Amino acid sequence: MLRFLVKVVLMAAVFYGVAYLLNGIEVIPNPDGPLGEPGTYLWIALIFAVVNAVVGPILRLLSFPFVLVTLGLFLLVVNAALLGITAAITDRLQVDGFGTAIVGGLLLAIGGWIADQLTERR
DSSP: OHHHHHHHHHHHHHHHHHHHHOTTEEEOOOTTSTTHHHHHHHHHHHHHHHHHHHTHHHHHHHTHHHHHHTTTTHHHHHHHHHHHHHHHHOTTEEEOOHHHHHHHHHHHHHHHHHHHHHHOOO
């Protein structure tokens, strides 16, 4: 459980970086929330983690033939879809197009991989 919470905190930092780097992805912070503006990033990271855990395996299974044909590049589309689903669930995240979602999904995948490496048990 602690590992999951640490990963959510790391992914919140990744969301902060993605929103800072990309003009098409915007996080609308809530300064009046219980945790202030950082709480908004934690909330979005938690929603993304749940969407990734529940919907992600289903999308990856359904898109497996496309992943094989494109040698894994279609996983960028799956990550963009997961980011879009997260943006649809919460009103605090806005994604301005498919291309932005692809780049954001790529950056989130890299950030998630780094978070996995940092929280890995040895």
